[in-house]
Amino acid sequence: IEERVKDALNRMTLEEKVKMIHAQSKFSSAGVPRLGIPEVWATDGPHGIRPEVLWDEWDQAGWTNDSCIAYPALTCLSATWNPEMSHLYGKSIGEEARYRKKDILLGPGVNIYRTPLNGRNFEYMGEDPYLSATMVVPYIKGVQENGVAACVKHYALNNQEFNRHTTNVQLSDRALYE
Structure with missing residues (x-):
């Protein structure tokens, strides 16, 4: 290659x-x-594949007349402690992405909860790194079985949305690894 x-x-x-x-x-x-x-098309959305949007606006493009599926939040999926369910969830999202001709899914988010005030906590699989790893691996494999690349995001320390690109998150190595 x-x-x-x-x-x-x-x-x-x-x-x-x-x-x-x-x-x-x-x-x-x-x-x-x-x-x-070919062109490469990505899609974003933590709980499914969003309908197509216009190139320069966030309005729906109206290219398809079907609706999209709104899956439960990843927090709910993680609470099942069921890797097989996580695989099925990822496979279903991958199938919809492929149906909509998407090549890349911008997700899943794998940050862990460090503060309950993070407005994106619903996109992650909880505060337990062991549980998150147990659940995210089969999710990604399920997505990628459909020829759609899963692009992990919010890998670590995305604690807030306000000024998130300029906020200095400080913590010790011990806290990071625990």
Whole structure:
């Protein structure tokens, strides 16, 4: 595969390379049709695959007339302590993503709860790292069985939404590893 990638890169123009790494919309990157490289489409949403949105707005695009499935919060899934259920949940989300022609799922979120005030706690699998790991692995495998890449996000210490890109989260190594 490395040789194929090198060959494609050698045949691409600088403009084509830039287009591939620079988003063409909120959820897609350009392909290179002359080389058979398709566009890449991603989807975001912690509890299912959102309906398509317009390229430059958050309004629904109306490309499909069907509705999307709203799955239970990952906190609820994690509370089952059932890895098989987590696999089925991920597989179902992966099937819907594939149906909607999505290549990448921006999720799951794997942060652990450090404060009850985090407005995104519902997207994570709890405060127990062992339970989170037990449940997230089969979820990801289920998603990826459908040819959809799962992109883990909010990996650690995403404790708040307000100024989250500039907030300095401080903790000791011991607290981080516990």
